[in-house]
Amino acid sequence: MNILAIETATEACSVALIHGQDIIARSEIAPRRHTELVLPMADALLAEAGIGRHALDAIAVGRGPGAFTGVRLGVSLAQGMALALDLPVITISSLAALALEAPEDEGAAILAVIDARMGEIYAACYRRDDNGGLIALDDDRVCTPESLQLPDAPTWQVVGTGWATYSTLLSERFTGVLRSADGARYPQAAHVAELAMQEFNAGRIHAPELALPVYLRDKVALTLVEQGRA
Known part of the structure; x- marks a missing residue:
């Protein structure tokens, strides 16, 4: 089984790959750099495992909650890769991944x-x-x-x-x-991958368009009045 997992809901940007019985991962605390890091991390893991993207069985992603832009990035990347490769997506709570820390x-x-x-x-x-x-x-x-x-x-x-x-x-x-x-722990893609493998084995997978982010709230910033700056 080959599952690629992405977790970008917090300051930590991480990608993991289940390859057979092994899990390999890359992770970096890199606020505002997720966009430039996540795909190179994924390519590096696939190269290390000696497989191409077409050998993947599923894409897993931390669906949030977390930073709005980070959650949106991770889910969008997972959907895009899954659509291109005709793969299912497995969404995992970022809080569940964090709990395994x-x-x-x-x-x-x-x-x-x-x-x-x-x-x-x-x-x-x-x-x-x-x-x-x-x-x-x-x-x-x-x-x-x-x-x-x-x-x-x-x-x-x-x-x-x-x-x-x-x-x-x-x-x-x-x-x-x-x-x-x-207090220094973040959700990690390695744990997203572990939980996703269980979901995959249980048949709990999604078509890419049904893989949805979880934000929990719509408001992502305080107004100037609420900040006491107006």
Whole structure:
């Protein structure tokens, strides 16, 4: 099986390739450079694996939530490549991919949280299953850190830039023990690829035109009045 995965929803630009039993990946923290990096990364991975684009079985992409331009770029590239190659697309929540950045800790709930700017966060909660995947404990959502509602769990892990920005507010939301927290983690294409392989095997694939981004909100910037600059 050969699946190419793209994740550009945050500051991290990453591409991964499942080639047989192996996963190879490229990733760079490169705000505003995703457009110039993502296709060369993909070509480098295919060259390293010794295969061409026509050997791919599917294209996977982090569908968001995240930065509007980054989410749109990733999904558009996945759609374009899939249409050109007559391949299906597999969309994966960028928060789910982020959750797999947490250390393996049996039984702990995982809060994946991305700084959404404008005083808000993108968040979702998961628990690892027995097959290397995730069980969703709630839905992807956008909210303020102080209004975040978490499911009951005895132990927690947190990953994502939302923790780096709002750790004080978020730490007040837990009822269980916080085992680990890392605010320097981003969704990675390698995890998009891992989750996409499970989706592919289960037959949960899409025609390219049905692969849709998830923004969670329409508003992407504060007005001057809201910034206090008017």
